[in-house]
Amino acid sequence: MSVTSSSPDEPAKQAEPRLNELKSLLLSDELERLQQLQQQHKAFVEQTQESLHRIKEDSRLTPERLAEQLPEAVLRATHQGEALNNSLAPTIEESIKISVTKNPKGLVNAIFPILGPAIRKAISSSLYDLMQSFNHVIEQSISWKGLKWRLESIRTGKPFADIVLLHSLLYSVEQVFLIHKTSGLILLHETSPQSANQDPGLVSGMLTAIQDFLKDSFATQPHDDLESLRMGDLTIWIEPGPHAVIALVIRGNAPSSLRNTLQETVEKIHARHALELEGFSGNTIPFDVSQPFLKQLLKTQYQEEQKSRPPLIPLAIMAISILAIAAWSIFIYLDHKRWDAAVNELAAEPGIVILSHQINDKYSVTGLRDPLVADPMDILSRHGFGATQVQANWQAYHSLQPEVGLIRARQVLSPPASVDLNITADTILAFSGQASSAWIKQTQQTLPTLLGFSHYDFSQLINSDAMLLQGLLDEINSTVFYFASGKTKLADKALLRLNRLMQTIRSAIQLSNSLEKTFVLNISGYADSQGSATLNANLSQQRARNVRHALMDLGLNGKHLQTSSHILDQSDERYESGRRVMLKATLNSTSTRRP
Amino acid sequence: MVMLQKKICMLGGFSVGKTSLVARFVKSVYSEKYHSTIGVKIDKKLIPVGDNEVNCILWDIAGEDDFYTIDNSYLRGMSGYILVVDGTRSNTLDVASELNRRVESLLGKLPFILVINKFDLVDEWEVSDLHLNKFSDCHCTIIKASAKTGEGVEQAFHTLACRIST
Numbered sequence: 001m002s003v004t005s006s007s008p009d010e011p012a013k014q015a016e017p018r019l020n021e022l023k024s025l026l027l028s029d030e031l032e033r034l035q036q037l038q039q040q041h042k043a044f045v046e047q048t049q050e051s052l053h054r055i056k057e058d059s060r061l062t063p064e065r066l067a068e069q070l071p072e073a074v075l076r077a078t079h080q081g082e083a084l085n086n087s088l089a090p091t092i093e094e095s096i097k098i099s100v101t102k103n104p105k106g107l108v109n110a111i112f113p114i115l116g117p118a119i120r121k122a123i124s125s126s127l128y129d130l131m132q133s134f135n136h137v138i139e140q141s142i143s144w145k146g147l148k149w150r151l152e153s154i155r156t157g158k159p160f161a162d163i164v165l166l167h168s169l170l171y172s173v174e175q176v177f178l179i180h181k182t183s184g185l186i187l188l189h190e191t192s193p194q195s196a197n198q199d200p201g202l203v204s205g206m207l208t209a210i211q212d213f214l215k216d217s218f219a220t221q222p223h224d225d226l227e228s229l230r231m232g233d234l235t236i237w238i239e240p241g242p243h244a245v246i247a248l249v250i251r252g253n254a255p256s257s258l259r260n261t262l263q264e265t266v267e268k269i270h271a272r273h274a275l276e277l278e279g280f281s282g283n284t285i286p287f288d289v290s291q292p293f294l295k296q297l298l299k300t301q302y303q304e305e306q307k308s309r310p311p312l313i314p315l316a317i318m319a320i321s322i323l324a325i326a327a328w329s330i331f332i333y334l335d336h337k338r339w340d341a342a343v344n345e346l347a348a349e350p351g352i353v354i355l356s357h358q359i360n361d362k363y364s365v366t367g368l369r370d371p372l373v374a375d376p377m378d379i380l381s382r383h384g385f386g387a388t389q390v391q392a393n394w395q396a397y398h399s400l401q402p403e404v405g406l407i408r409a410r411q412v413l414s415p416p417a418s419v420d421l422n423i424t425a426d427t428i429l430a431f432s433g434q435a436s437s438a439w440i441k442q443t444q445q446t447l448p449t450l451l452g453f454s455h456y457d458f459s460q461l462i463n464s465d466a467m468l469l470q471g472l473l474d475e476i477n478s479t480v481f482y483f484a485s486g487k488t489k490l491a492d493k494a495l496l497r498l499n500r501l502m503q504t505i506r507s508a509i510q511l512s513n514s515l516e517k518t519f520v521l522n523i524s525g526y527a528d529s530q531g532s533a534t535l536n537a538n539l540s541q542q543r544a545r546n547v548r549h550a551l552m553d554l555g556l557n558g559k560h561l562q563t564s565s566h567i568l569d570q571s572d573e574r575y576e577s578g579r580r581v582m583l584k585a586t587l588n589s590t591s592t593r594r595p
Numbered sequence: 596m597v598m599l600q601k602k603i604c605m606l607g608g609f610s611v612g613k614t615s616l617v618a619r620f621v622k623s624v625y626s627e628k629y630h631s632t633i634g635v636k637i638d639k640k641l642i643p644v645g646d647n648e649v650n651c652i653l654w655d656i657a658g659e660d661d662f663y664t665i666d667n668s669y670l671r672g673m674s675g676y677i678l679v680v681d682g683t684r685s686n687t688l689d690v691a692s693e694l695n696r697r698v699e700s701l702l703g704k705l706p707f708i709l710v711i712n713k714f715d716l717v718d719e720w721e722v723s724d725l726h727l728n729k730f731s732d733c734h735c736t737i738i739k740a741s742a743k744t745g746e747g748v749e750q751a752f753h754t755l756a757c758r759i760s761t
Contacts, residue, residue, distance in 0.1 A: 183672025
């Protein structure tokens, strides 16, 4: 290797041709080898230079390289601290400013999907406050509806605002249209089964045309959009996005929360179909995947609670009213009935005649009344009518009704307790019981002054004087005075007895007089048949006379006394006690004695 | 089969027969009675193009005259249009020409068919082929049609449908 490396210069200049020949002869292999080595060396140098160049190139920060490295570099810088953020902040701010100045629409479109939720979040909190104040407004409202909702709130324990919301949640979304904004072409359509449909293509076209027409006809701002149409209970809600519009056909009163859902759906569709919407050329197939979004909007909220629960409060008020009216009617009816019963009882009362009666401010009654009968007010008060409630006008009269006649008879005759007065056969005044002959006599004299009776019946009235007299007579008649054999003088004991009997005899005489009878006392003297008949006749006669004398001694008038004498023979059952005197009182009719 | 949806506008002067052409095309009817369209009226028709169908939403826009100019917002998003001229009134051709110019300035070049209507009254036509030369550089198709007889109507819509769906 050392030869070949040092030889090439000098020998070549001096003897080039030969040397070359020699070299080629001697060193052909080595030369060839050298040549190869030179080529290899050159290639190696080139390769090395290229590598070096490449390394140099690689170490330079080209845009391509930077693009490759930047994400990682930013990530690391972020981890290391806020230096990068701080240095980038002014640039980003400036860039956004320029972007907004140059083309606001681009940025608007870009942030549209996040703008809605952010705004809604802010609005929902203010809406909550608004709802609270709305609550206050309703609280003070005295409308029937307000009161009803208020009552429902109390009844269910739900906040009042919820109840208000509940009552506005009565709607049905019948159709949903997704419409391409510029062309008015229908991208998607969803409909509830029960709604009758016009061709969605035409409807979407017409809705777009109406919007165009309004924009054309009235001075509106460029970004203003038609948001709703209303006809009867049908409302069309239109929610515009940058490229597409969703229209809802709603029957009833949809709550504002549905509008939020609608906005969200528009945003979702824009986020999902940004490219298809921008470059829409009539092909609607890419939008079919968003059909579920539209389906979600087909909501129906029925007034289920109302249906399942009858309107209790109006019903209750109606029921109470009906009950009150019924109760009042019943009260009036019963009151009339009570009054009629009282008046009927009055009319049935003997000695009272009702001429007229009525109920106005007061209960009033006019009629005739026998002063003898009970106070009509007693009857009325028994039916619950006080003296202050009733205006009564009674004219006094004499009733000929037997019942009143009976009262009058009792008042006039003042019968003793032992006498009963009754009416028999409607018009006969019957007396029963016991009465003294004096009272009976007086009564018979008074009868013509009584009114209203056809006859008077005394058959059941016993004269108490006659009964008493009979008793006295029986006592007198049971008196027997016995004598010893052959004696006619009254024993002392017998005289005492006679003295006591004298009181009875006097009473009997007095009663006989009052009964207009004559009292006669027969004194029978008896003797037995022992001894001579003459003696016995004398004995019996004397015995009777002695009793007579004794009575006369006691003050009895001889006109009341008669004597008789009897002799008993042995066959007589009274023979054993034959020596005696018996008394027999009898009454003779005075009239017979009168001429 | 792909179904495309396309918005097509009927443009033209006042009383040139736009509504009648749509009625003839969509419902195959014709009425002598004249109804002035107010604002816009929308119809639709499925037009087969090759193996596919184009669902054409036809915006029949009120005709222009000296007092009424079509609102540009009605034109937005259309894929093509039918420019209608009344053959018996040459001034409607001027209106059509002006409209076309405006559409082009607003939306750029769009496919359109120039329909010279009332071909049944061809003897009374004021519009001659010479007049139509002003549209020669538009690369549009000019079709003479009659809403009354139906002549050329299908052809006009079909041609437009073919052009907008390619």
